[in-house]
Amino acid sequence: MRVLIVDDEPELAAQIAQTLRQQRYTVEIAGDGAAAAELICTEPYDLIVLDIMLPEKDGFAVLAELRAEGIATPVLMLTAKGEVANRVKGLDLGADDYLHKPFSMAELLARIRALLRRSHDKASPYLAVGSIRLDTNTRGVTLDNEPVVLTPKEFSVLEFLLYNCNRAVSRFNLAEHVWGEAFDPFTMSNNIDVHIKNLRKKLDDQAGRIIVTVRGVGYMIRDGQA
Amino acid sequence: MRVLIVDDEPELAAQIAQTLRQQRYTVEIAGDGAAAAELICTEPYDLIVLDIMLPEKDGFAVLAELRAEGIATPVLMLTAKGEVANRVKGLDLGADDYLHKPFSMAELLARIRALLRRSHDKASPYLAVGSIRLDTNTRGVTLDNEPVVLTPKEFSVLEFLLYNCNRAVSRFNLAEHVWGEAFDPFTMSNNIDVHIKNLRKKLDDQAGRIIVTVRGVGYMIRDGQA
DNA sequence: AGGCTCGATGAAGAAATGATGAACGGGCGA
DNA sequence: TCGCCCGTTCATCATTTCTTCATCGAGCCT
Numbered sequence: 001m002r003v004l005i006v007d008d009e010p011e012l013a014a015q016i017a018q019t020l021r022q023q024r025y026t027v028e029i030a031g032d033g034a035a036a037a038e039l040i041c042t043e044p045y046d047l048i049v050l051d052i053m054l055p056e057k058d059g060f061a062v063l064a065e066l067r068a069e070g071i072a073t074p075v076l077m078l079t080a081k082g083e084v085a086n087r088v089k090g091l092d093l094g095a096d097d098y099l100h101k102p103f104s105m106a107e108l109l110a111r112i113r114a115l116l117r118r119s120h121d122k123a124s125p126y127l128a129v130g131s132i133r134l135d136t137n138t139r140g141v142t143l144d145n146e147p148v149v150l151t152p153k154e155f156s157v158l159e160f161l162l163y164n165c166n167r168a169v170s171r172f173n174l175a176e177h178v179w180g181e182a183f184d185p186f187t188m189s190n191n192i193d194v195h196i197k198n199l200r201k202k203l204d205d206q207a208g209r210i211i212v213t214v215r216g217v218g219y220m221i222r223d224g225q226a
Numbered sequence: 227m228r229v230l231i232v233d234d235e236p237e238l239a240a241q242i243a244q245t246l247r248q249q250r251y252t253v254e255i256a257g258d259g260a261a262a263a264e265l266i267c268t269e270p271y272d273l274i275v276l277d278i279m280l281p282e283k284d285g286f287a288v289l290a291e292l293r294a295e296g297i298a299t300p301v302l303m304l305t306a307k308g309e310v311a312n313r314v315k316g317l318d319l320g321a322d323d324y325l326h327k328p329f330s331m332a333e334l335l336a337r338i339r340a341l342l343r344r345s346h347d348k349a350s351p352y353l354a355v356g357s358i359r360l361d362t363n364t365r366g367v368t369l370d371n372e373p374v375v376l377t378p379k380e381f382s383v384l385e386f387l388l389y390n391c392n393r394a395v396s397r398f399n400l401a402e403h404v405w406g407e408a409f410d411p412f413t414m415s416n417n418i419d420v421h422i423k424n425l426r427k428k429l430d431d432q433a434g435r436i437i438v439t440v441r442g443v444g445y446m447i448r449d450g451q452a
Numbered sequence: 453a454g455g456c457t458c459g460a461t462g463a464a465g466a467a468a469t470g471a472t473g474a475a476c477g478g479g480c481g482a
Numbered sequence: 483t484c485g486c487c488c489g490t491t492c493a494t495c496a497t498t499t500c501t502t503c504a505t506c507g508a509g510c511c512t
Contacts, residue, residue, distance in 0.1 A: 042340040215378070416460090441459080
């Protein structure tokens with residue numbers, strides 16, 4: 001999952017980024033409002049952590065612009081003080097949740113998970129299809145209730161496929177969300193295929209029954225019918 | 227999505243075209259301003275990538291003419307140098323975004339996506355006629371709500387026919403859009419006919435009821451009546 | 453109706469795409 | 483520092499898809 005952190009305090013931003021990366025998120029950082037707006041408009045993110053106090057263009061402006069563009073990405077706003085007025089203003093503009101500084105990383109993670117879940121219209125922290133179950137909280141995966149050990153990249157790939165269940169996901173899309181901006185579509189050889197292969201092996205995916213190859217497009221995980 | 231690239235450097239244009247085609251855009255190329263203006267006025271595009279320096283008629287002239295015609299298609303302009311004056315002039319004339327040469331393909335893709343998303347909100351990702359429904363996002367096709375598996379070329383052909391619903395489409399046109407500029411109308415045997423045949427079979431098109439043959443011209447899909 | 457052209461069709465070779473096994477190299481922890 | 487794990491790349495194999503070709507059939511014009 002791809003997350004953008006918008007904060008002008010490099011230290012804090014770096015700290016958040018590190019925490020999120022440990023949780024296998026793909027993280028990018030923007031230091032001011034203008035840069036953030038630019039990135040948000042051109043790159044697809046799954047979540048935005050947005051500080052209100054920013055140079056150039058404050059958090060509200062960024063949020064307003066983004067919603068005006070019709071971008072529905074969930075936004076978690078950070079406020080310096082517990083100012084009620086700001087809270088209301090942000091919610092009016094379409095923020096999805098709030099967090100007051102200072103906050104604990106655990107709290108931040110919890111909010112982020114909740115938001116990502118909500119944007120997917122799901123109440124449970126699980127992404128489950130067939131006998132596969134992925135816990136977005138503990139980042140564990142089970143197959144027929146048996147734990148499966150996945151590497152970080154494998155996990156991210158599976159997570160994204162489950163997120164887009166029943167939809168064909170192109171390699172390009174997958175790369176964008178799993179690798180973030182640090183990927184070059186031309187340099188990247190066939191390593192997505194390799195990860196898919198490894199995933200299939202670990203998930204005991206005999207004949208592409210779980211992860212379906214959509215020739216000429218990419219991959220897909222199907223739900224519902226057998 | 228249909229994109230027109232206007233650039234007088236065949237190499238660059240071809241490179242851009244290739245990149246975009248990999249992203250499943252339908253791409254056309256115009257080498258000079260006059261040709262571009264002609265195409266823009268007759269064909270519907272979702273986006274135009276417009277170089278400023280052009281023979282015959284420069285980018286500004288094309289842009290001005292196009293807006294004068296009331297065509298609101300988003301335009302991404304390419305500038306040779308970071309000339310501020312040009313930038314301002316272009317924006318005045320109604321360009322939607324800018325990119326300075328040289329640029330990376332990744333950057334170009336990001337800008338294009340951003341521009342398309344705005345207008346994309348209005349247009350649904352579906353093309354539907356009769357009981358056929360085509361999703362341009364996931365590249366899936368259903369017939370009477372039953373999924374139909376098409377190969378990439380088949381999909382592209384069907385997409386173009388649906389796009390030009392109720393209009394007879396010549397083989398030449400079809401080839402141009404599906405195969406891009408890298409096609410030679412004489413080398414290409416009758417393979418369009420073959421794809422049409424396969425499509426008809428998969429779509430259970432009994433007696434040319436869905437894909438109509440227009441003798442001496444090409445093919446057409448009709449809307450409206452059964 | 454006859455001749456002619458254009459389109460339809462089935463099959464086979466060529467090309468593209470994905471799958472796989474293995475090896476290299478960097479980063480991290482011991 | 484060494485060794486291990488993971489991510490990436492590469493070479494090769496298998497399968498699907500695209501293209502070509504030869505032939506058949508149908509529509510159009512005179």
